[in-house]
Each structure stands twice: as C-alpha cells, then as structure tokens.
Amino acid sequence: MPRVNKTRYALLGLLNLKPGSGYDIKKTCDKSISFFWSENYGQIYPVLKQLEEEGLVCKETEYTEGRPARNIYFITEQGREELNDWLMQPVEATPLRMELLLKLLLSVDIPVENTIEKLEIKRREENSKLEYLAEVEERLRTGPRDRKGLHLWLAAISSGQHLASASVRWCDETIAMLRQRQAQQNESE
C-alpha cells in the first residue's frame, strides 16, 4: 500500500476546525501545533489547489483595502466526509529517525565534551518546548470557554509535556553518566 499524503488531511482537518487561507494554516502550524506537526508553503498551496479541484474545499477571495487579497478556504460536505473517513482509520506506522540517538550511539571515537554539548542543546530545546507548551495552554484556557474540542487540544499539549519532560530527565541522567565516566578516566590516568 502506498503511503497516504498526510498534508491533505492536515489541511482538511484544520479547515474543518476553522476556515482560513494558506497563510493562516501555516500560522496555526507554527504557532499552535508545531510541537507535533509542521507544514510548509511549498506543500500547502499546491495541495489546497488540488483539494479545490477535487471539490473537497472551496475558495472565496477576500479583498480588504491596503492588504493583499486573501484566498479563504472552506471545507465542503464532501471534504468533511473524506476527512472523517481518514480520521476513523488506524494511525499508520511511520519509521522513526532520531538523529541525536544515532549520533550518540556512533560516537565511540568522538570526544565526550562534544556529545555532552549535544545533550545540553537538546535539554535546552526541550525546556523551551515546555515553555512554549505552557503558553499555548494558557492561551487556550483563557480563551473562549466553550470552544469545541478544547479537551482535545489540552490532551495533545499534555502529550508534548509528558514527552518533553521525559527528554529533559533523560538528558540530565545521560550528561551525569558521561561526566562521571570522564572523571573516572581522569582519575585512572
């Protein structure tokens, strides 16, 4: 079975939550769901066009003076059907590729300091992610109370928090382990 084009469904799904332009979608990806999903313009605009041709979304051009025209996309009934079909299907297994772990494992001949630095960078990144997640959570909790699907947003954020915290803990442990080995090696010299 060929792999399905996830971008199609991501766009369809985001438009189902709220109509908007390609630019809006990109913003949502970057600002609210970047901790688990990303899209880029090179994919967004062509796919939007394709979805329109297939009748899964429709377009309305909005003109506001002193601004570039915006193409606002709305999901159609047909689009909603295809989206829900996909949503009901089991999650496809996707091959994992964690470059940090690969590098760590292969670093038998690399100075420990270099490896430790990578772990410290990772640690900082995951901490930034936690801050960012706290912001998104705050924005959601103080926003419109009755927002449909709020609990789903919070569940997704919680996943990010669990994973990022686990990463930070692992970084700490691993850095400590490497430093200890380093100290022991200096001793035995």
Place this chain on the structure above:
Amino acid sequence: MPRVNKTRYALLGLLNLKPGSGYDIKKTCDKSISFFWSENYGQIYPVLKQLEEEGLVCKETEYTEGRPARNIYFITEQGREELNDWLMQPVEATPLRMELLLKLLLSVDIPVENTIEKLEIKRREENSKLEYLAEVEERLRTGPRDRKGLHLWLAAISSGQHLASASVRWCDETIAMLRQRQAQQNESE
C-alpha cells in the same frame, strides 16, 4: 542548505562499529535500533554502492558453500574521517509529524470510542516497545563485558524507555479523561 543524506552516515557508522553486509545492517536496524532508527533495502544497497565508489567503504565478497555470496563492507580511513566530521556536527532539526496527535486534535466529530481505541493501540505498542527494550538491554548486559561503547548503547536504550513510559502514562491519563467525559455526557442525557 539542502538536507544531508542521513542514510550515508548511518551505514558508515554501523560499519564503523562492525563490518558487515547490507543484510547485516538491515538486521541490526530491525533488531537493535529500530526504536529510534530504520533503514530499508531500497536505500541500503544503492548507498553502499555509492559509498564504495567514493572510497569511504570497501567490499570483500565472502563465499561459504551452501550459502549465497555475501558482500562484506569495511569502512576506510577516509570513511572514518567523513563519519566523524558528521558526528561532531550539531544535530539537524527535523520537522515533527505525529499522526496520532493530529488525528486526536481533529477528531471533533468522531465517536469517542474510536479515539479511545487509537489510544489503547498506542498504549499497547509502547508497552511492547518497553519489553523489546528490556530484551535488547539484557542482551547487551550479558554480552561481552568490555564492549566498546556499551554505555552509549545503554544511554540510547534509556532514552527509549523514558519516552515510552511517558507515552504510556499519557495514554492512560487521556483515556481516563475521555471516559470521564463520556460518562458525564451520558448522565446529562
């Protein structure tokens, strides 16, 4: 900057740990590092060939009677240099795409049971991963004591364990949350 071909370095790095055939590399990927890295034949054989042409690895064909011939690859000095250059470089940021979280977030019009089922599958998968990690760990700990880089293997495994445990905890919490909402909705009917 164009993205670098990670497969090149993964193969180079695995051959640096131990010479072997394309088949061997695939086995190592599937049996020992599948929790954070994967490769497939469609990429392994062509890249191996390319690495050989570039002089980063060299080949020796092994004939054993009653068996297909094996092409054993060895990393060269030049290959080791290129590998270490890459290893010293910072980890490249790669865009995240977690289909489960995307589906979860977009499932505003999907029956809760369906979502819960996905979470239960995820939970089972992560538990299997934990079992698998325990096996790999056991295999390593009871293997040759002085194995170079053993601590790096254990660190990588530990990462997998931290992340998988965090996932399981999140699944439990999220399933509980969804069930509770379901109960409340039934009540108010």
Place this chain on the structure above:
DNA sequence: GTATCCATGTAACCAGTTACATGATTGC
C-alpha cells in the same frame, strides 16, 4: 509442501524540502 531465513538488488514513485520570485504595509 510451505514458511522462514539468507542474500542482493532495481524501478517507479512521490511527499516533502529548499530556494526563488514578488510586492505592499506597518512599526521602530
């Protein structure tokens, strides 16, 4: 007999990334 393991490869495809192009408006 039949499934699994051993072993190597090629061809077709495409999803996703990067780089490029354009240009107005707003805030510092």
Place this chain on the structure above:
DNA sequence: GCAATCATGTAACTGGTTACATGGATAC
C-alpha cells in the same frame, strides 16, 4: 531606512518508500 508581517505562489530536487524480481537452504 530596515525589518518584520502579510500574502501567494512555482520549480527543482531528492530522500525514502514500496513493489518487484530471484533463488537456494533450512526447519516444521
């Protein structure tokens, strides 16, 4: 003046996946 934001797109590229092809050996 300069950077950032708003806004839409195209072209080139390629890494990675899937499917296909082949065939002997071994274990049940």
